Amino acid sequence: MLSVEDNKLLTETGPNTLMGKLLRRYWIPALLSDELPEPDCPPVRVKLLGEKLIAFRDSNNKVGLLDELCPHRKASLFFGRNEEGGLRCVYHGWKFDTCGKCVDMPSEPPESSFKNKVTIKSYPCRDVGGIIWTYMGPEDEMPELPILEWTLVPKSHRYFSRRIQENNYFQAIEGGIDSSHISFLHRNIQRSKTDAQKALANDRSPKFEVSKTDYGLQIGAKRKAAEETVYWRITQFLMPWYTMIPPFGPTRGGHAWVPMDDEHCWHWSFSWNPLEPLKEEELAEMRSGNDLHASLIPGTFRTVQNKDNDYQIDWELQASGQAFSGIRGIGMQDAAVQESAGSITDRSLEKLGTSDAAIIVARRVMIHAAKGLENGETPPGLDTSKQRVRAASVMLPEGIPFQEGAKELMELKPQDYLAAENE
Ligand code: FES
Ligand SMILES: [Fe+2]
Incomplete structure (x- = not known):
């Protein structure tokens, strides 16, 4: 048996929990490579460690994993248009690359630099061995992909x-x-x-x-x-x-x-x-x-x-x-x-x-x-x-x-x- 406290420690995996922090130090199998079969294909919802995320494969075959909700007014990027190197929110057209950078903000005047200040949470991905892997831990602690x-x-x-x-x-x-x-x-x-x-x-x-x-x-x-x-x-x-x-x-x-x-x-x-x-x-x-x-x-x-x-x-x-x-x-x-x-x-x-x-x-x-x-x-x-x-x-x-x-x-x-x- 375990104490109630240890059971909580073992089973709770959100971002601020002890186990959540431990699990975020390993590469995570997030989805099958085949679920994103080709560049610019429809995005896929993935929930991991309590976080709702959206995976997409951009025009250059690079896979991104972003927060599901657009930072503008929180629409889901699941409905996003996957086009020309990024995922574009269908609500007002803000577009994000695989690193979470806002690369286009057509709802703001062309002279605005607001887009340079906006990012969306993103996690690095690797497409190896038929699996799309992600790493959700601190950047400077990223390990090598596991050998399985x-x-x-x-x-x-x-x-x-x-x-x-x-x-x-x-x-x-x-x-x-x-x-x-x-x-x-x-x-x-x-x-x-x-x-x-x-x-x-x-x-x-x-x-x-x-x-x-x-x-x-x-x-x-x-x-x-x-x-x-x-x-x-x-x-x-x-x-x-x-x-x-x-x-x-x-x-x-x-x-x-x-x-x-x-x-x-x-x-x-x-x-x-x-x-x-x-x-x-x-x-x-x-x-x-x-x-x-x-x-x-x-x-x-x-x-x-x-x-x-x-x-x-x-x-x-x-x-x-x-x-x-x-x-x-x-x-x-x-x-x-x-x-x-x-x-x-x-x-x-x-x-x-x-x-x-x-x-x-x-x-x-x-x-x-x-x-x-x-x-x-x-x-x-x-x-x-x-x-x-x-x-x-x-x-x-x-x-x-x-x-x-x-x-x-x-x-x-x-x-x-x-x-x-x-x-
Ligand atoms: S909610 Fe995404 S662009 Fe407005
Ligand atoms: Fe079994």
Whole structure:
């Protein structure tokens, strides 16, 4: 459990909060590059860390992220005209470039210099690896972009999606690092075919070992697989909101959970095959909202299965045991339980057990980092040379620490994706 004060610290991410200040020191995945497909295309609304923003791609292919409201009389720039190197408010024509400078003010006399005094809040953006990233922290503290495997592979090897989840970001992170729920929430009896799946089904109380690292946490969950053999699932948690999922096959998965505001987050799902293009069948599954992804109500980022329709739970499917939860889709299974805990769960009331070890450590790391920043410490996990890591899923002889037995598997080496880069 957490005290009410620590729960507030962990979950509140507005500009003047301790956690909000910490999160603003990292690059933020803001939107998919494809959402702004070409220069001068329509702008896109993005809410991040409680701030309403508008993203646009200007005539020179430069991406900008501006305050949603025009500084003149506060009309939304969502309706703006994206033309000739800037976004023009449709109310009185004031126009802003990607840096937030007012470059045209046709409602004032030509001799007026007022436009030189007006700016709009803007955040720097980078368009890298299929994602538009932004940095909302102090200018002189801007770190390098993170090195994450899914951003290093060619477009044909990856599929990313984002959707709104209706709960605080940290509740979703807790689901992402909680390896023990796989044996329950995501259990599907038809799937228990491989040794790994059998271990997941048969040993439902994994032993956790959590190591702190320079980038975040290595979270090992150990299950009995056979006489003297154990199955390790090692999830990587990278500060401040990324997880890498232990793989079941060549296509790998990861997530990010970015606060939209304190009661909603952007749930990012990343699927990628480091060495080969994704197969058509895989892509079709992902696009249809299966696997880690979810189908969205057209024109929105809200999922078709949502809390208003009880995630379309199928009680017969649940009773049959074919899907433990009766809810279709891994992502929707996670959303159902995480959202059902309330938009900001009251952690002072929970009862944690040994299988919650990773969650306890992750909370501590985040709270410690937020308080440390306030005391002048550098936030952890910003050194990109330490970020070349992978999740792992491996059978090991009993008694071998995962840090040793899975060492090679957890390192991201150039040959893991080099063939892809050279394509
Ligand atoms: S409100 Fe935007 S130009 Fe007037
Ligand atoms: Fe899950």
